[in-house]
Every structure is written in C-alpha cells, then in structure tokens.
Amino acid sequence: xxxxxVPLADVDxxxxxxxTLESGQSYLWDRTDGEMYDRLDAHGGDAWYETxxxxxxxxxxxxxxVRVRQTExxxxxxxxxxxxxxxxxxxxxxxxxxxxxxxxxDDPLVERAFDAYPGMRLVRDSPFSCLVSxxxxxQMRVARIHGMQxxxxxxxxxxxxxxxERYHAFPTPERLAAASEDELRDLSLGYRAPYVQRTAGMVAxxxxxxxxxxxxxxxxxxxxxxxxxxxxEKVADCVLLFSLGFLEAVPLDTWIRSAIAxxxxxxxxxxxxxxxxxxxxxxxxTYAGYAQTYVFHYLRSGGE
DNA sequence: TATCCAAGGTAAGTT
DNA sequence: AACTTACCTTGGATA
Numbered sequence: 001x002x003x004x005x006v007p008l009a010d011v012d013x014x015x016x017x018x019x020t021l022e023s024g025q026s027y028l029w030d031r032t033d034g035e036m037y038d039r040l041d042a043h044g045g046d047a048w049y050e051t052x053x054x055x056x057x058x059x060x061x062x063x064x065x066v067r068v069r070q071t072e073x074x075x076x077x078x079x080x081x082x083x084x085x086x087x088x089x090x091x092x093x094x095x096x097x098x099x100x101x102x103x104x105x106d107d108p109l110v111e112r113a114f115d116a117y118p119g120m121r122l123v124r125d126s127p128f129s130c131l132v133s134x135x136x137x138x139q140m141r142v143a144r145i146h147g148m149q150x151x152x153x154x155x156x157x158x159x160x161x162x163x164x165e166r167y168h169a170f171p172t173p174e175r176l177a178a179a180s181e182d183e184l185r186d187l188s189l190g191y192r193a194p195y196v197q198r199t200a201g202m203v204a205x206x207x208x209x210x211x212x213x214x215x216x217x218x219x220x221x222x223x224x225x226x227x228x229x230x231x232x233e234k235v236a237d238c239v240l241l242f243s244l245g246f247l248e249a250v251p252l253d254t255w256i257r258s259a260i261a262x263x264x265x266x267x268x269x270x271x272x273x274x275x276x277x278x279x280x281x282x283x284x285x286t287y288a289g290y291a292q293t294y295v296f297h298y299l300r301s302g303g304e
Numbered sequence: 305t306a307t308c309c310a311a312g313g314t315a316a317g318t319t
Numbered sequence: 320a321a322c323t324t325a326c327c328t329t330g331g332a333t334a
Contacts, residue, residue, distance in 0.1 A: 024312060138313040144329075145312080190327025195314080232314050253312035271321085296312075308333075318323075 001065065001162060006075040006084060006093065013097025016119030017070035018044035020091055023297040024142045025242045026123040027133045027149040028053075028170060032067075037143045040301075043070035052153070052160060052169040054126050055081075056089055063169045065162050066090075080162060092121045104284045109263050110291050113298035122293060123242055127210040128203060129170040130243035135195050135230040137238070142300075144188075151187040152176070176200035195230025202228060214244045219273065221246065233272045241289040250280045250292040255299045 008015050021029045021044070022037055030036065032048045039045065050067040066086055067078040077083040088094055101114055125133070129149070136148045149170070156171035156179055176184075177200040184193035202208045208228065213221035221244070225236035234253060240246035250256065252272055260267050260279060267278035283291035 134312080135314095137311095139311050139326085140313090140328085141311045141330080185327075188328055190329095191314090191325090192327080226314095230314065234313060238312075251312070254310095255312065300312080306334085309329105309331090311329095314326090316324090319321085 001067075001078045001080055002082065003076070003078050004083065005077070006087060008073050008075065011093050012095070012099070013101075014119035015070075015075075015091075015093065015097075015121065016043055016117060017049065017068065017075065017091075018042070018047075019117040019120035019297065020123060021049055023117070023120060023293065024145075024300065025293060026125050026130075027136075027142075027146045028125055028129055030146075030150060036146060046071055050167070051090075052157075052167050053086060053090065054169075056085060063158065063160065065160055065167045080160075089124055092124060095121060097121065100287045100290050103287055104291050105282070107282070107291075109259065109295060109298075110283065112303060113291075113294035116298050116301075116303055117294065120294065120297065122247065122290060124245065125243045126170070127214075127239065127243045128173055130239050131199065131203075131210045131225075131228065131231070131235075132170075132176070132196055134235040134238040134242075135199060135228075136189060136192050137235065138192060138230070148187060148189060155183075155187060171200075173200045173203035177204040192230060198229040199231070210239060211244070213240065218246055218248055222249070233276075237276070241293070247287050247289045248280055248285055249289045250276055250283065251289075252276055252279075253296065255296050256292055259295055259299060 029049045029051045032050060046069055048067050048069045052063050052065050054063055064079055064081045066083050069076050133149055137145045153168035153170050156175045157168040160167045176196060179197060181193045181197055184196055213224045216224060221240055222233060222236045225231055225239055234251050237249045237251035241249040264282055267275060267282055269275045269278050280288040
C-alpha cells in the first residue's frame with residue numbers, strides 16, 4: 001500500500017481522530033485494536049482505524065482501502081490510493097472548525113461540549129452506507145450499530161485482498177436487495193432487516209437514490225429521504241448531516257430531546273419539524289448540526 | 305442464575 | 320394531524 005501523512009498544521013482548527021470516528025456519526029470505520037467505543041484516549045491513542053470506501057469521483061467502482069491513525073501533529077495513512085483527498089473528504093478536514101465554533105451562538109451546554117472534545121469533526125460517509133447505518137440505528141446502541149455494519153460488510157461486501165490482509169467493502173444496494181430477510185436477521189438486525197432489504201431494493205432498481213437529496217432545499221431533502229423504508233425524520237436528518245453535507249440538520253434523537261427538555265424547553269414545539277426548526281435556530285442555523293453532534297457526544301459520554 | 309430493561313425510531317393502526 | 324402500540328436483539332442492571 002501507499003503511505004503518507006497529513007500534517008495537521010495544514011488543517012484549519014483542531015482535529016481529533018477518535019472523537020470524530022467514535023462519536024456515533026459513522027459506523028463504517030473499524031479500530032484494529034478491537035477497542036472501538038471501549039477505550040477513550042486522546043485521538044484514539046495511536047490506534048489504527050480502517051475502512052473501504054468508494055472512489056471520490058463516483059464514476060469507477062474501484063474501492064480503496066484506507067487506514068489511518070493520529071500521532072503527535074499529523075495523520076499517518078496507508079492506502080491503496082492517495083489518501084489525502086479521501087481523508088480530507090471523509091473527515092471534513094476542509095472545514096474551518098474555529099470559524100464554525102465562532103459562528104455558533106454562546107451557550108453553556110454547547111460550550112462545555114466543544115471544550116470536552118476539541119477537534120471533533122463531522123464526517124462525510126457515502127450516502128447508501130450512511131442510509132443503511134442509520135436505518136439500523138433505531139433503538140440500538142452505538143457499539144451494536146457498528147457491529148451490524150461490520151457484519152453486513154463481512155457477509156455481503158466485496159472482499160479486497162491487500163498485502164495478505166482481507167478487507168470488506170460495504171455491500172452494494174444490489175447485493176443487500178438480493179439478501180433475504182432471514183439472512184439479515186441472522187446478523188441480528190431484528191425488525192430492521194426488512195427495512196434494509198426493501199430500501200436497498202428501492203436504490204438497486206433505480207426507484208430512488210439518497211444522493212438525489214443533495215441538491216434540494218433542506219426540509220424538502222429531509223422529506224424526500226423519508227420515502228425509504230425504515231427512514232423517518234430523525235434518520236433522514238442523520239443522512240443529511242453525516243453524508244450529504246447539510247450542516248444545518250439537527251437530528252432529534254433521544255439525547256438531544258432530553259437536552260431540549262433540560263436546557264431549551266422553549267424549543268419544544270411538539271412536532272418534529274417545528275422543534276427541529278427551533279433548536280436549529282438556537283444553535284445558530286448554518287452549522288447547527290455541528291453543535292448537535294457535540295452535544296450528543298458530550299451527553300452520551302456522561303457530560304451534563 | 306433468572307428476569308427486566310433500554311438502546312441515536314419507524315410503521316401501522318386509532319382517535 | 321396527533322396519539323398508541325408493536326417490533327428484534329442483546330448487554331448490562333437488578334433481584
């Protein structure tokens with residue numbers, strides 16, 4: 001594999017690999033020391049993370065293996081291709097994190113969350129794998145969501161052999177559509193199995209493509225994604241935020257709902273769309289999704 | 305050791 | 320349109 005580094009001096013604002021990859025945004029990376037979600041060290045404590053991703057141009061179907069770890073002041077990578085543009089894209093190294101924080105309104109909880117995990121960035125997952133990940137997320141713990149995605153890749157994804165190691169790409173829509181509900185239930189997907197199977201079918205047969213939402217206005221994009229089976233407003237918001245670049249999206253999950261009850265009760269407007277609009281404005285609009293993700297990770301990790 | 309419970313919600317059925 | 324309820328599975332808490 002090729003190897004290289006990304007000097008973090010080239011990145012605008014701080015960066016932290018572990019909080020970016022272990023904060024419940026992406027479930028597509030695996031930590032090779034097997035302690036994903038278990039051990040919390042700065043940056044992941046030199047641990048390697050790896051994934052298999054589609055090409056950035058989206059044209060060819062040649063997937064790339066990417067391995068990365070954070071040391072001192074840089075990212076070290078190994079990849080089947082030049083990983084600099086891939087990492088820049090996947091880990092949003094092109095975001096100016098200081099500017100984003102500066103654009104976020106002063107708020108005690110948000111400040112505590114930003115201070116707790118300096119350098120955490122949003123991710124850019126590929127749309128279909130992100131869609132499936134969050135369909136699987138319903139009533140599920142993050143470690144198990146991650147386990148499901150690893151199992152899907154292992155059972156139904158293309159195998160790449162590199163330097164004697166085997167890597168598994170996330171399955172194509174066609175392959176998941178061809179899987180039976182029982183096969184998916186065997187991977188402990190439970191009642192999510194038919195959701196994944198039917199949604200994959202919709203993408204595979206050309207009926208709908210989650211990437212099409214990219215060019216829409218935010219709330220129209222969210223409504224559009226709910227056409228997929230197993231996708232309501234919350235999961236749709238996650239796909240918009242963690243894959244399609246809608247940084248204003250604020251998924252209303254259990255943690256953010258409890259934050260609203262405890263800290264922003266005036267933002268509870270009853271319905272999802274209305275409450276979402278209110279908390280989005282409270283978090284500054286344009287980058288509200290960043291504030292949401294910081295608050296989510298902070299509260300879920302024991303902060304208050 | 306056995307039982308209970310909640311985990312980044314959604315779909316389907318009622319009022 | 321707003322409000323219930325069922326839904327798979329499992330690790331960790333409680334008895």
